[in-house]
Amino acid sequence: MCGIIGICLRDRSQLPLGEALFRGLLRLEYRGYDSAGIAVIDSSRLHIVKGKGRLDELEARLGFTKKYTGETGIAHTRWATHGQPSDINAHPHVDCSGLFAVVHNGIIENYLEVKEKLESRGHVFKSETDTEVFVHLVEELYRELGDVYSAFKSAIKHIRGAYAILLITPIEPNKIFFAKKDSPLVVGIGSSYNLLASDIPALLDHTRRVVVIRDNWVGYITPSSVFVEDLERGFSVDHEQYAMTVLWSLEDASREGYPHFMLKEIYEQPRALVQTLSGLRSDAVLEQVVSLLVDADNIYITGAGTSYHASEYYAYAMSKLAGRLVIPFIASEYELYEETASNKDVLIAVSQSGETIDVLKAVRAFKKQGCRVVAISNVVDSAIPRESDYAIYMRAGPEIGVAATKTFLTQTLVLGFLAIAYAKSSGDLSEAEYRQILLEDIEGSVKVLGKVIEKVDALARRLVERLSGVKSMYYLSRGVGVPIAREGALKIKEIAYVHAEAYPAGESKHGPIALVEPGYPVVFIVPNDPLLERRILGNIMEMKARGAYSIGVLHEESPLVNSVDYSITVPSLHWVTTPITHTPFLQLLAYHLAVKRGLDPDKPRNLAKTVTVE
Ligand code: AGP
Numbered sequence: 314m315c316g317i318i319g320i321c322l323r324d325r326s327q328l329p330l331g332e333a334l335f336r337g338l339l340r341l342e343y344r345g346y347d348s349a350g351i352a353v354i355d356s357s358r359l360h361i362v363k364g365k366g367r368l369d370e371l372e373a374r375l376g377f378t379k380k381y382t383g384e385t386g387i388a389h390t391r392w393a394t395h396g397q398p399s400d401i402n403a404h405p406h407v408d409c410s411g412l413f414a415v416v417h418n419g420i421i422e423n424y425l426e427v428k429e430k431l432e433s434r435g436h437v438f439k440s441e442t443d444t445e446v447f448v449h450l451v452e453e454l455y456r457e458l459g460d461v462y463s464a465f466k467s468a469i470k471h472i473r474g475a476y477a478i479l480l481i482t483p484i485e486p487n488k489i490f491f492a493k494k495d496s497p498l499v500v501g502i503g504s505s506y507n508l509l510a511s512d513i514p515a516l517l518d519h520t521r522r523v524v525v526i527r528d529n530w531v532g533y534i535t536p537s538s539v540f541v542e543d544l545e546r547g548f549s550v551d552h553e554q555y556a557m558t559v560l561w562s563l564e565d566a567s568r569e570g571y572p573h574f575m576l577k578e579i580y581e582q583p584r585a586l587v588q589t590l591s592g593l594r595s596d597a598v599l600e601q602v603v604s605l606l607v608d609a610d611n612i613y614i615t616g617a618g619t620s621y622h623a624s625e626y627y628a629y630a631m632s633k634l635a636g637r638l639v640i641p642f643i644a645s646e647y648e649l650y651e652e653t654a655s656n657k658d659v660l661i662a663v664s665q666s667g668e669t670i671d672v673l674k675a676v677r678a679f680k681k682q683g684c685r686v687v688a689i690s691n692v693v694d695s696a697i698p699r700e701s702d703y704a705i706y707m708r709a710g711p712e713i714g715v716a717a718t719k720t721f722l723t724q725t726l727v728l729g730f731l732a733i734a735y736a737k738s739s740g741d742l743s744e745a746e747y748r749q750i751l752l753e754d755i756e757g758s759v760k761v762l763g764k765v766i767e768k769v770d771a772l773a774r775r776l777v778e779r780l781s782g783v784k785s786m787y788y789l790s791r792g793v794g795v796p797i798a799r800e801g802a803l804k805i806k807e808i809a810y811v812h813a814e815a816y817p818a819g820e821s822k823h824g825p826i827a828l829v830e831p832g833y834p835v836v837f838i839v840p841n842d843p844l845l846e847r848r849i850l851g852n853i854m855e856m857k858a859r860g861a862y863s864i865g866v867l868h869e870e871s872p873l874v875n876s877v878d879y880s881i882t883v884p885s886l887h888w889v890t891t892p893i894t895h896t897p898f899l900q901l902l903a904y905h906l907a908v909k910r911g912l913d914p915d916k917p918r919n920l921a922k923t924v925t926v927e
Pocket of ligand 1: 617618619620663664665666667668669672715716717718807921922923924
């Protein structure tokens with residue numbers, strides 16, 4: 314939640330500072346978009362502009378870019394946690410003296426306690442945010458210590474919680490002070506100036522050399538240097554050792570002519586899956602992970618939202634391909650299994666962002682029990698892979714749309730790959746079967762996916778004409794189709810704001826069917842599996858008998874093609890490929906319905922891409 318950026322120039326002729334900060338915020342807008350603000354140091358004074366609203370509205374209303382120049386500046390785009398979105402609660406926040414300005418991503422857990430102490434010493438608070446305590450704390454400690462960096466470090470020691478914090482002050486106008494714990498922060502090392510940001514795309518206009526800041530690191534950047542120290546261990550860090558060059562381009566993180574990131578990312582899926590496959594083939598960790606899993610007593614898998622759906626798919630695949638029980642659970646419910654996990658068990662933690670706090674907490678709890686942890690993530694060096702014993706990356710490239718699309722397909726590819734590699738290693742799949750699934754079916758599905766997307770896109774657009782006024786829907790399936798149905802329902806809920814529920818089709822008779830009346834849309838996900846197809850047919854008939862409008866996502870040779878009112882056919886391949894072949898239609902249905910209703914699919918209300926609060 315929240316995106317922050319800071320730029321430290323040698324002199325103002327290098328860049329129009331306000332404009333550069335604003336452009337950086339646009340690249341971070343997916344992290345939060347209810348309010349934003351900028352602070353710059355100009356003529357030895359702090360200048361601040363901030364307000365409630367999206368960046369483009371604020372630019373039109375307040376003019377971030379034109380009026381604000383200088384050499385040093387910080388900026389913030391917010392997703393509210395403490396205090397409503399408002400002009401006053403927007404960051405940056407300043408202290409009583411007006412000498413310090415701060416932007417923060419995260420939560421200061423002990424802010425009430427700190428605030429009380431500061432108020433008793435005469436500090437006056439303007440906002441309802443937790444962040445404001447930090448800037449008053451620096452002011453207080455600066456009075457005592459007489460040195461900005463010492464005051465900043467001491468203030469960090471006084472707070473508990475999660476933070477990526479940037480601070481500027483005209484007392485030391487050519488520095489941006491930073492600290493990080495549990496919220497992401499990256500330094501960008503430019504050729505003649507330096508930067509800080511929550512995420513790499515915000516830096517790519519300026520540089521490709523980055524240092525991912527680790528937990529408990531504090532320091533400052535100047536236009537020509539970076540100083541870092543590890544606050545916990547008490548020594549300075551040679552940041553050069555951690556510097557890396559970003560290989561993907563800014564274009565990878567921009568819309569490339571598509572009207573929305575979500576659509577671009579749906580169409581990008583074939584390319585993303587090719588990258589995932591080639592990464593998996595050369596990943597030395599994979600073999601180690603497979604033998605770890607083979608030797609494990611219990612295998613758990615966890616994730617949130619879409620990543621949980623991918624986890625359920627893995628549990629199904631392991632059961633059917635290798636006869637191995639895998640226990641999937643929603644990350645925020647980790648306490649259910651925490652006590653039973655032991656050092657002979659393995660937890661697979663699935664998270665696109667690698668930062669989801671619920672997943673991180675599950676990882677920490679299971680590690681405490683001695684359990685080994687394997688992370689499946691898209692973001693290299695993010696918190697969850699860093700805290701895990703092994704990490705396998707999805708290599709989907711940056712996903713900017715709030716809705717997970719290409720990362721779901723790449724997650725399920727990684728997990729499907731892991732399941733068949735396990736089944737081969739345990740002797741449940743012969744070499745020939747393994748090659749057939751991997752080379753013919755999985756690779757085959759990736760090869761034809763571009764065409765499939767084009768075809769189902771047209772079908773989704775047509776269906777939206779009929780569904781434009783819909784209020785509620787069901788998504789039903791069985792077996793491997795259940796997590797796909799859940800994913801379809803989540804997409805339409807979060808992007809098109811349509812109430813939708815997903816159930817194993819057999820459950821529909823136990824209550825949900827009561828809502829069905831003539832015209833009620835029910836989407837059936839029909840995997841390529843004769844047994845599941847036969848059973849789903851019964852459920853289609855039950856729904857149709859109550860007047861439901863049945864929509865079927867089926868394979869081309871399915872005998873059920875004529876049993877539904879609206880059919881979407883996809884290639885007939887092994888059921889393992891169901892997420893790849895059946896999900897794009899569900900994503901596109903949600904996308905087109907959102908657009909039809911005048912909604913912005915990239916920025917659904919109340920949601921943020923990365924959920925770093927419990
Ligand atoms: C998916 O469309 C959602 N935006 C959300 O459910 C997401 O999958 C969830 O927050 C988990 O995120 P992660 O994969 O980054 O951990």
